[in-house]
Amino acid sequence: MASPRCANVRELLSAHLDGALDPHTRLFIDQHLSSCASCAAEAESLKATVAIAHAVPRLELPEDFHAALVQRARAEAATVAAQARHRRSARVPGLTPGFGAFLSGIGGSFRRKPWQAIAATAAALVLVVWTGAFAYLMGVNVPGFDLLGLKKSDQQTLIGGLDDRATGSTPGSEGTGNTVGSQPPDMTLGVGGAGGKTGSGATDLGSLTQGAAGRQFILSVYLTIGCDKVSVAKDRAVALAEGAGGFMESLNYWTDANGLTVASLVLRVPATLLTPVLKELRSLGEIVTEQAARADVTAQHIDLTARVGNLRLQEQRLLALIGRAENLTDLFAIENELSRVRTEIESYESQLRALDEQISLSTVSLTLQPKGIGLFPEASLWQRIVEAFMRSLKWLGQLGGQIVILAATLVGPLVLLALLGYGLYRLVQARRRRMGA
Amino acid sequence: MNDRAREAELIARAVSGDGDAFAELVQPFEAKVYNLACRMCGSREDAYDLAQEAFLKVYRALGRFKGDSSFSTWLYRVVSNTCLDQIRRTRRSRAVLSLDAPVDTEGGSLRREPADASFDPEDAALRAEVQREVRAVVLQLAPDHRLAIVLRDFEDFSYEEIADTLGWNPGTVKSRISRARAALRDRLVERELLPRPGVYSAKGVDA
Numbered sequence: 001m002a003s004p005r006c007a008n009v010r011e012l013l014s015a016h017l018d019g020a021l022d023p024h025t026r027l028f029i030d031q032h033l034s035s036c037a038s039c040a041a042e043a044e045s046l047k048a049t050v051a052i053a054h055a056v057p058r059l060e061l062p063e064d065f066h067a068a069l070v071q072r073a074r075a076e077a078a079t080v081a082a083q084a085r086h087r088r089s090a091r092v093p094g095l096t097p098g099f100g101a102f103l104s105g106i107g108g109s110f111r112r113k114p115w116q117a118i119a120a121t122a123a124a125l126v127l128v129v130w131t132g133a134f135a136y137l138m139g140v141n142v143p144g145f146d147l148l149g150l151k152k153s154d155q156q157t158l159i160g161g162l163d164d165r166a167t168g169s170t171p172g173s174e175g176t177g178n179t180v181g182s183q184p185p186d187m188t189l190g191v192g193g194a195g196g197k198t199g200s201g202a203t204d205l206g207s208l209t210q211g212a213a214g215r216q217f218i219l220s221v222y223l224t225i226g227c228d229k230v231s232v233a234k235d236r237a238v239a240l241a242e243g244a245g246g247f248m249e250s251l252n253y254w255t256d257a258n259g260l261t262v263a264s265l266v267l268r269v270p271a272t273l274l275t276p277v278l279k280e281l282r283s284l285g286e287i288v289t290e291q292a293a294r295a296d297v298t299a300q301h302i303d304l305t306a307r308v309g310n311l312r313l314q315e316q317r318l319l320a321l322i323g324r325a326e327n328l329t330d331l332f333a334i335e336n337e338l339s340r341v342r343t344e345i346e347s348y349e350s351q352l353r354a355l356d357e358q359i360s361l362s363t364v365s366l367t368l369q370p371k372g373i374g375l376f377p378e379a380s381l382w383q384r385i386v387e388a389f390m391r392s393l394k395w396l397g398q399l400g401g402q403i404v405i406l407a408a409t410l411v412g413p414l415v416l417l418a419l420l421g422y423g424l425y426r427l428v429q430a431r432r433r434r435m436g437a
Numbered sequence: 438m439n440d441r442a443r444e445a446e447l448i449a450r451a452v453s454g455d456g457d458a459f460a461e462l463v464q465p466f467e468a469k470v471y472n473l474a475c476r477m478c479g480s481r482e483d484a485y486d487l488a489q490e491a492f493l494k495v496y497r498a499l500g501r502f503k504g505d506s507s508f509s510t511w512l513y514r515v516v517s518n519t520c521l522d523q524i525r526r527t528r529r530s531r532a533v534l535s536l537d538a539p540v541d542t543e544g545g546s547l548r549r550e551p552a553d554a555s556f557d558p559e560d561a562a563l564r565a566e567v568q569r570e571v572r573a574v575v576l577q578l579a580p581d582h583r584l585a586i587v588l589r590d591f592e593d594f595s596y597e598e599i600a601d602t603l604g605w606n607p608g609t610v611k612s613r614i615s616r617a618r619a620a621l622r623d624r625l626v627e628r629e630l631l632p633r634p635g636v637y638s639a640k641g642v643d644a
Contacts, residue, residue: 011612011615012611012615013615014611014614014615014618014619015596015611015614015615018589018596020595020596020611041634042634044634045622045626045631045632045633045634046618046619046622047558048558048561048631048632049558049618049621049622049625049631050590050618051558051559052558052559052561052567052571052625052631053571053586053590053591053618053621054590054591054593055558055559055561055563056567056568056571056572056591057563057568058468058472058591059471059472059475059481060468061467061468061471062471062481062485065467065471065485065488065489066460066464066467068489069460069463069467069489069492070456070457070460072489072492072493073456073457073459073460073492073493073496074456074457075456076456076493076496076497077454077455077456077459078456328612332608332611332612333608335608336606336607336608339607
């Protein structure tokens with residue numbers, strides 16, 4: 001062992017042999033081995049030792065091992081189950097004696113007056129059914145129901161008035177390192193069928209894609225189109241995205257319970273070509289809804305870039321230190337720190353890549369459905385009757401909901417009052433009886 | 438992916454009290470765990486009991502497995518800790534093989550390995566005396582060092598897997614493996630089962 005450096009190297013030889021060292025440490029050791037015969041011999045000897053250890057044959061598992069384990073596992077399962085049963089049976093009365101007594105009290109009073117039990121059950125049933133019907137009406141979409149009352153023009157969404165909003169608030173904060181000042185708010189534009197906006201169907205996304213110079217956005221568009229042949233339009237949409245250098249990320253193509261074929265696609269389109277592609281997509285049929293959103297990720301981007309830069313500097317400093325390590329502890333510490341820094345760099349870089357990908361490729365969520373779904377420009381008499389009936393049901397549901405809420409609000413105070421009243425009644429009764437006696 | 442789903446299903450069934458599901462869940466690990474136990478405690482009978490005990494511990498603790506790590510990592514953690522506990526418990530009561538104990542040659546003469554470049558570790562490993570020495574040295578290592586070399590060189594774990602399984606930091610893993618291997622090497626050289634370093638160096642440099 002010629003120098004302290006040799007001692008360091010020998011300590012690392014084992015990990016070096018397994019390729020478990022950081023690339024720079026590895027290089028450092030390789031260089032040393034090529035110039036130090038004694039350490040090189042040591043490395044060879046260690047290699048032979050490891051080869052011997054690796055080649056020592058494995059032992060066969062005794063034949064009855066598995067059977068024995070099955071036996072013991074079954075026994076264990078039985079014990080655990082027995083314990084669990086024991087715990088369960090012990091817990092109920094132990095945990096809440098008051099509540100238990102309360103329950104049995106109610107049971108007792110119902111035994112004395114069975115009609116009360118029947119009435120209570122019936123009331124509970126009514127409540128459950130009512131709530132269920134209410135939830136159904138409110139939560140579940142009756143096909144075409146929501147759109148019944150709307151005219152076609154209402155459902156086209158327009159994206160406008162964006163330019164002023166987008167450019168009005170761009171602080172010149174690029175390149176200022178980690179700290180970034182206020183940024184333009186993320187925005188969502190256009191909501192289908194809600195605002196009742198009317199006007200020309202031509203939608204201009206130019207402002208969306210260009211935005212403010214120097215800032216970075218993730219663009220998402222949600223588009224629903226009614227078309228003559230969904231299968232054809234679907235293929236056309238994919239071809240459009242691919243033609244623009246994008247791709248199809250996912251496709252759902254199904255026929256629903258009413259026999260309507262619907263395709264739902266997620267397309268990724270280069271942000272620079274989003275406007276022309278959207279234009280083509282809209283020409284596939286009639287626009288039912290269109291929404292667009294953009295998220296400003298400039299700050300996030302700058303932050304990630306800065307972090308990677310800082311870590312790279314740190315990496316350089318650590319590399320410089322490794323040749324100068326005085327002892328083993330330092331060496332391992334530096335080596336550790338180096339691999340930690342590398343891991344972090346890789347993690348941030350992959351986040352950065354993902355972000356870049358999202359920025360450069362806009363997402364178009366496209367739903368293609370047959371023309372006329374949800375649109376009844378000339379509703380027949382029967383349809384109007386159905387519509388009116390559905391409306392009345394919905395109204396009833398809402399009313400029911402209000403009543404339920406009111407009842408729920410009153411339950412607490414009413415129970416309290418009832419208890420108080422009952423207590424007073426019993427008190428008065430008792431006093432009367434005593435007086436009578 | 439399918440294996441993962443199957444594994445999750447077996448875990449759920451085992452937790453809810455299905456002993457057979459548990460046996461199926463751990464069957465792929467039985468041989469490895471048994472070997473690990475053998476290397477750690479030295480005798481096959483003890484290893485058999487130790488491995489069974491370790492699996493039962495895994496079963497009892499299965500409800501606490503939250504899927505933070507892979508199931509196999511978690512299983513080896515429980516098994517490793519069981520082995521370490523067992524070793525620590527019996528260390529004082531049991532005579533540990535001395536480093537200076539003479540090699541049992543079983544009537545045969547101890548073959549001297551010529552110190553030349555034609556030394557073949559794989560051939561060496563097939564010789565009973567080499568295997569015995571390897572086992573004996575491993576058993577003399579401190580429990581942590583023993584576990585490190587057993588997992589690395591006998592069970593073929595990667596450094597990361599060892600760090601994850603035992604919750605050691607990477608530097609500790611490296612240094613423990615390094616120490617254990619050095620001890621093994623010194624012992625093999627001492628018994629002349631391995632050429633002395635320098636004599637057969639690949640570069641042809643003399644010691």
